[in-house]
Amino acid sequence: MPAPPPRVFSSVKLPAGLVSQAREAAVPMRRSVASQIEYWATLGRIAESSGLTVSEAREALAVDEVRQSEAASADPLDAIEADFLAAESMARLAQAVRQTVQKHRSRAIEAA
Numbered sequence: 468m469p470a471p472p473p474r475v476f477s478s479v480k481l482p483a484g485l486v487s488q489a490r491e492a493a494v495p496m497r498r499s500v501a502s503q504i505e506y507w508a509t510l511g512r513i514a515e516s517s518g519l520t521v522s523e524a525r526e527a528l529a530v531d532e533v534r535q536s537e538a539a540s541a542d543p544l545d546a547i548e549a550d551f552l553a554a555e556s557m558a559r560l561a562q563a564v565r566q567t568v569q570k571h572r573s574r575a576i577e578a579a
Contacts, residue, residue: 510524
């Protein structure tokens with residue numbers, strides 16, 4: 468398996484309060500401050516682009532994390548359990564996406 472390409476980073480100025488909140492939230496999750504802010508940004512991007520609730524977006528991220536750890540898992544039973552949890556979660560996620568699409572279609576028809 469080829470190594471992933473190196474990540475490119477940029478610096479940005481963030482409010483000290485946000486960085487402090489990220490530091491506090493990062494500790495129990497064993498993330499760096501930058502990783503915590505990246506996690507929050509990913510959550511927000513998913514929620515905004517799909518109309519998902521925050522809990523549905525968290526669930527989608529958890530599924531992604533399970534899939535990523537699945538490759539590193541040596542125990543096939545862990546992989547099966549991860550697949551099951553992902554499938555269960557995706558069914559709810561897919562339902563939420565379908566409902567959002569239907570809602571936006573209805574709005575588009577009403578606006579036309």
